Amino acid sequence: MASITLNHLVKKYGDGFPAVNDVSIDIADGEFIILVGPSGCGKSTLLRMIVGLEDITDGDLLIDGQRVNDKAPRDRNLAMVFQNYALYPHLTVYENIAFPLRLAKGKHSDEQVDKLVTEAAATLELTDHLQRKPANLSGGQRQRVAMGRAIVRQADAFLFDEPLSNLDAKLRGQMRSEISQMQRRLGVTSVYVTHDQTEAMTLGDRVAVLKKGELQQIASPRELYEQPVNLFVAGFIGSPSMNFLPATLEGNLLRTAIGDLEIPEDKARKAAGKKVVLVGVRPEFFEDAKLVEDHKKSNGSTFTATLTHTEWLGNEQYGYINFDPAPEMRELLDSLARDMDADELRPQVVVTLDAASRIRGGREAEIWLDTRKLHLFDAESGENLTRDAEAGAELTREAAEERAEEIATAQQADGRRDGNGSADGAPGRREDTTVKAGAGSSGGATAAGGRHTAG
C-alpha cells in the first residue's frame, strides 16, 4: 500500500485542451478518495494519469514519495477496476482472478497462485463460483471477479472508474457496502470515480470535486456538505440540491423573492458591502412553522409563502415554491446555471417538510427557515462568504480519526475470523497487521494485500 501525491498535474490532449489543470492532491496511505464532477471534468483522465495509461503533460506524480511520471503502468503496481470489468469470457472465474499472476511468468508457483486466488475468492464470497464462466454470473459477481483480480496482484492502490454504474440500484447499494468494507479490511489506498452522490458521500474519506479540469475543493463529505468553498461545490453536493436565491442585503435583513429573512449578525457582517448576494439554502433547512417548537423558532426566520404543490414521500415531503426574480436576477441565475453545467436554474425553491405537515399547495403557509445554516455567496465570483474554514477543517479531522479507527477495527475483526489476531510479531506497519493466518509462507503477503515486504 502506498501514498499517492499529485503535484500540480496538468494534462493537455493533442488539441491543447487542458483536461486536467493544475491538480494537487495528497492521498494518504490507506485513504479512500472519491473524484466527482460533471461529465467531462477530467475524472477519468486523472485516474488514467495515475495508473499510467495517459502521459502527464506537466507536474509530478509520486507514489510513496518516488516520482513515477516516466514509469510504465506495469511498474507502478496499481490495480484498475473498470466499469465494464474487462473479464476474459473463455476463462473460468478462477483463471480470471489468477490472470495477473500467470502474466508475471515464473514469479508465482502453482501453490502460491492457488493460495492467493482461494483467499481472494473467500474475501469476495466467490468460492462457489470459481469454476464458472463470467457469462453465467450476475453483474455484481462479475464486478467481484474484477476486484479479485486487483486483490491478488497485491497492488499498492486500487483505482476505480465508475465500477458500479452498470448495475441496478439494489445491487449497486450492496456492492457499495462490500467495497467499503473490503477497503477498510485491506486498508488499501483507493481512488474512486463516480457520478453517484450516495457513493461519493458514503465511500469517501475525502471527496475531490472537479470542475473543468480544476480542483474546487477536497474535504470529508461532511465538510463539503456543511462548509462548501463556492457555489459550484454547494450546488453539486447534496440531493435535492441546495437552493440559490438572489437577494439584496440591508443590515441583517435579506430581501429575497420569497420574503424577507432576518439573518444572524455574523453572517451579515461577512457579506457587508455586497449589494447582491446569492443565498444558499438546503431544502432541509426549512420546516413547517407550525411544527417548530417555540424555543427553536428564534434560531431562524419565519415567512409566508404559497407552495405550488407538495410531494409526500412517507418519511418526509417535498414542497415547491416558485418565485419571480427581477430581470437582472434572472440573468444572474442563468449565468450561474452555465457555470454549474446545468441547463437552467429554475426560479424555484425546494423545501423538505416533516411528513406530518398539513401544508398543501395553493394556500398560504408559514414556513420557518434555520438561518444559522444558510450560506451567502458572492454573486460574481461564487465564493462562499460565510464559510467557516475552521469548523470545516475540524469535520475533516474527525473523519480522518474515524477512518483510522475503522481500519483498525476491521482488521482486528478480520484477524479474529482467521484465528490469528496479531501478525506473527511483525512490527506495527499496517500492511503487516493485515497479513492473515499462514503469513510468511508465500512471500509475506496474502489476499489481505500485504505489499511485497518479504520477498
Ligand SMILES: Nc1ncnc2c1ncn2[C@@H]1O[C@H](COP(=O)(O)OP(=O)(O)OP(=O)(O)O)[C@@H](O)[C@H]1O
Ligand atoms: N483522448 C482524448 N483526446 C482528446 N480529448 C480528450 C480525450 N479523452 C478525453 N478528452 C477530453 O478531456 C476532458 C475530460 O475527459 P474525461 O474522460 O477525463 O472526463 P470525465 O470527467 O471522466 O467524464 P465522464 O463523467 O463523462 O466520464 C473532456 O473534455 C474530453 O473531451
Ligand SMILES: [Mg+2]
Ligand atoms: Mg469518465
